[in-house]
Amino acid sequence: MSATLTPETEALLDAILPHVAFDxxxxxxxxxxxxxxxxxxxxxxxICPRGATDLAILFHRRGDSAMxxxxxxxxLDGMRFRDKVAYAVRTRLDVITDKEAVRRGMTLFALPHLAPEGSKLIWDTADAIWTALGDRSDDVNWYTKRATLSAVWGSVVLFWLGDNSPATANTTAFIDRRIDNVMQFEKVKSAVAKNPLTKPFAQALGALTAPIKPPSDRPRDVPGKWDLPS
Known part of the structure; x- marks a missing residue:
């Protein structure tokens, strides 16, 4: 059973952070x-059967909740949707309370037996961003949006860990470039769906559905794909 955020596990998590930098x-x-x-x-x-590993997972989840x-x-009113996504990614970085804990976490989840868990945490962050921004897609776009944003988040964290610029301004610029890359992917995806040669393949993918249908009261302000720049 995985540990959950409770007052006791929160206390353990707060207590371990000063030690993570060294051990x-x-x-x-x-x-x-x-x-x-x-x-x-x-x-x-x-309460944490896997010890420090459970606390590393809870540290990541606490960051998602804070974001x-x-x-x-x-x-976020008046922002282009791509700017909302970039803002959300930057916000996820800003709520991190201990950069060294993230660095050590990257090492931990690079271990072969924990790599799937680390990948799931990245996916969960992407899902949390899309959900917080009101995503209602329930077809293949549910998967592609989270997959592309997972790739963005993973690369952003690696860049941020090595960024010593004032207020990590270089990371903000990197986020913007990566979001622009995703916009290009969405253009290609749209072209594939319209091309007569690839349309059957796109239609087959369109039969996929999201694992859990979004609640009916979730905001309906997010299209099935990212807004493309004009």
């Missing part, structure tokens, strides 16, 4: 976190 998301850091949180190691393992909260109160 990574390791058993030593987890042991120190339990001690600092005033919790027995047995109880800490009872969603920030987007819900942001004034």
């Amino acid at each position: 990574g998301w390791s058993s030593d850091a987890f042991t120190a976190a339990a001690r600092d949180a005033g919790m027995s190691l047995d109880h800490a393992h009872a 969603v909260s920030a987007l819900q109160t942001a004034d």
